Amino acid sequence: MKRILIVALFFSSFSAYATAPSLEGHWQQYCNASSKKEEFFTGNKVSMHENYFADQNCEKLEAVIENSGSFEIDDEFLVPDQSIRNIDFTYEVVRITLHSDRFVLFYSEREMCGIKDWKKGETRDITGLRCEFFQVGRPVQVPMQGDMRYGIYKIEGTRLYFGRLMPGYDGSSPMRRPYLLDPRYFVKLIE
Numbered sequence: 001m002k003r004i005l006i007v008a009l010f011f012s013s014f015s016a017y018a019t020a021p022s023l024e025g026h027w028q029q030y031c032n033a034s035s036k037k038e039e040f041f042t043g044n045k046v047s048m049h050e051n052y053f054a055d056q057n058c059e060k061l062e063a064v065i066e067n068s069g070s071f072e073i074d075d076e077f078l079v080p081d082q083s084i085r086n087i088d089f090t091y092e093v094v095r096i097t098l099h100s101d102r103f104v105l106f107y108s109e110r111e112m113c114g115i116k117d118w119k120k121g122e123t124r125d126i127t128g129l130r131c132e133f134f135q136v137g138r139p140v141q142v143p144m145q146g147d148m149r150y151g152i153y154k155i156e157g158t159r160l161y162f163g164r165l166m167p168g169y170d171g172s173s174p175m176r177r178p179y180l181l182d183p184r185y186f187v188k189l190i191e
Contacts, residue, residue, distance in 0.1 A: 021155040023073075027186035031058035039160070039186060046071050046089065054100065062100040066123075067143070068093050084154045086177065087162075091143040097123045113142070150177040160186040 023041040030036070036058045038049040047068040054060040074086035098104050098118055107118040113131040115124060130139035143149075149171040152163040163171065163178025170176055 023153070023155070023160070026189045027160050028189055029184055029186050031056075032184060034058065037186070041071075044070050044072070054102075060100075062098070062103050064097045064099070066093075066095045066097075067091060068095075083156070084152050084181070087151050087153050089149045089151065091127070091147045091149075092145055093125060094127045094142050095123050095125055097121065110136070150174050152178055152181070154181055156185075158188045160188065162186075 023039075023046075024043075025041060027039040027041070028036065029038070031053070034053045034056055036051045036053070038051065040047045040049075045068070047066060050065040050067075051058070051061060052063045052065075054062050069090045069092040071090070072088045074088070096113075098107060098120055101120060104118045104120050106112075108116060110132065112118065112133070113124075113126045113129040115126075118124070126142050128144035129142050131142055132139045134140065150173060151171050154161045161181040161183075163169075164180045164182040165171060165178055166180070168176065169178045169180075171178060
C-alpha cells in the first residue's frame with residue numbers, strides 16, 4: 001500500500017512539473033522608444049496591440065495596431081531549454097485605430113493602405129492590404145486572414161518572453177521559427 005502511494009505521488013508531481021504555465025490573461029511590455037505592446041490571451045484566442053505614442057513616456061497615444069487570431073502550443077518542449085515551447089499564430093484580422101490629428105492627416109494625405117478618409121478614433125480593418133508604413137514606395141504586406149506566424153515563448157515567473165525575430169528567422173514558416181528569446185519581455189498584469 002505504501003509503495004502504491006509513493007508511486008502515485010511521484011506521477012502526480014511529475015505531471016504538475018511537465019505542465020507549462022498558462023498564457024491566459026493580459027500581458028504588457030514596458031514603454032520602449034515611444035511604443036508599448038500588449039497581449040491578451042483568452043482560451044485559444046489572442047489579441048496583440050502595438051500602441052504608438054507621441055512621447056518617450058508612452059502617455060500621448062497616437063495609434064494602435066491590433067492583430068487578432070488564434071494560437072496553438074506545441075505539446076513538446078524544445079531542447080535543451082525545456083521551458084521554451086513552440087507557439088503558432090493564425091491571423092484572423094488586423095486593425096488600426098488612429099488617436100491623433102497628426103496621424104489622421106498623415107495617413108489621409110498618403111492614402112495609407114489605400115484608404116483616403118482616415119478618422120480619429122475609428123477602427124479600420126487593414127487585413128491583407130499593402131501599406132507604406134515605413135517608406136514611401138515600399139509597401140509592406142499586412143497579414144491576410146489565415147496567414148500563420150511561427151514562434152517560441154517562455155514564461156518565467158510573471159515574465160513572458162517571445163522569440164526574437166532576425167534575418168532568416170522571421171517566423172514566416174516552421175523552418176524560419178526564431179530560436180532565441182527577445183530580451184524585451186512582457187509582464188502579466190493582475191486585473
